[in-house]
Amino acid sequence: MTAYRDIVIAGGGMVGASLALQLAAVLPQTVSICLVEGFPLPAPLAQGKPEYHPSFDARSTALSYSSRLVYEKIQVWDELREWLCPIESIHVSSRGHFGSSLLRAGDYGWSALGYVVENAWLGNALVQALYRQGRVEIISPARVAAAIPEGRGMKLRLEGGAETVLETALLLVADGAASGLREQLGVAVQEKPYGQHALVANVAFAQPHKGCAYERFTDQGPVALLPLLASSPGEHRSGLVWTLSAREAMHLQACPEQEFLQALQDRFGYRLGRMLQVGERHCYPLSLVQSAEQVRQGVVVMGNAAHSLHPVAGQGFNLALRDVAELSAVLARGASAGQALGDLALLQGYLRRQQPDQDRTIQFSDRLPGLFMHSDPVLGLARDLALSGLDILPGLKRAFVRHATGVAAMAGAPGDTFEKTSDKTGTGRRNG
């Protein structure tokens, strides 16, 4: 049986679900939107901790101010508020070197430099918002198994729950970094393996983080600790993203807890006191993956399928959300001008507008770990001076913060329009 939908989103991960919400908010009611996700999505009004989902997994995401704006527009921010830990400061340092810098939200008149949310809660909030909105047809669990160009659009074969054929004017490919659909469509990728893994886990400390995120560069790779909300009274936890060689990451993922805590304590130091406990440990191989094409007639490649970044600067998802906002705005303008949604010129217009942001963000994420890992004494000195310089030169520091928070990428959003301290719209919870 063949059915027709104006837009089909393949992949209901953090990007696909955000895309569905955003499109439903800006496109006319007459445009039919369908989301196909391979894994079972959280049930409506799930109680307690949401079940495992590969996109809404054990990681945490640092949301930038640009992401906050996107979620405010589609009324998801209020839903998320309960699960957000505001980043009030960022401490950047380099192990074994003199340079360090403290970036404080208050110095810019802002109440937060970003917000940390556990992916499980973010995913759950997005899916619940989709159920409430009731505008997007959700087919899950089911996979888009084949995509074939047909006429001005695409013909899709679905596998799973209800095996069927869908025709669509516009296929949005959001099936992740190892995108099977991208490969099937013959879209080439440029891949730059970093030869490193990210080891991710939640760690309990003796002292409270006071809303501080730590970025510590070591000769083996950066260690990032993101402040998390306490999950029980008196608990102080942070989300660890530790970049290591594949061999060391595998060892530390499997070793006894005390050995792991000792190794991390050696690398990070005692800024948050003694490390008491570590939760489940997960490893992710790191590479920069970029799709050589992002738009074709009737197709746009989005999220990790379009660009998968080094996590050191916490930019991948924030960039993907800015792509989502721009694509939705372009499609809304196209729809009101009577243009076909899959029109190549319309889709190229989206990419032209978003390309500079993508290039800037990818370069920033790509260069940062390399700069700090360099063993060359001259570059080492430059790095130390850069870190000290952040503190000495307010202009440089401001530029760094604008970039890290995504503000630099937002048209017409200078730092001064960032949320002011007087705007008490943080979260109701207390920082652990």
Ligand SMILES: Cc1cc2nc3c(=O)[nH]c(=O)nc-3n(C[C@H](O)[C@H](O)[C@H](O)COP(=O)(O)OP(=O)(O)OC[C@H]3O[C@@H](n4cnc5c(N)ncnc54)[C@H](O)[C@@H]3O)c2cc1C
């Ligand atoms: C360790 C780590 C830390 C990070 N921290 C940050 C951070 O702090 N800030 C930030 O901005 N970014 C961060 N990122 C990046 C962020 O995680 C990614 O940008 C984000 O997960 C991309 O989501 P996605 O929906 O594109 O892909 P995915 O999460 O991979 O989702 C793809 C979805 O598609 C589904 N799927 C696959 N194939 C099909 C098919 N054929 N049909 C239907 N469905 C299909 C899958 O089941 C899955 O749900 C981090 C990344 C890592 C690795």
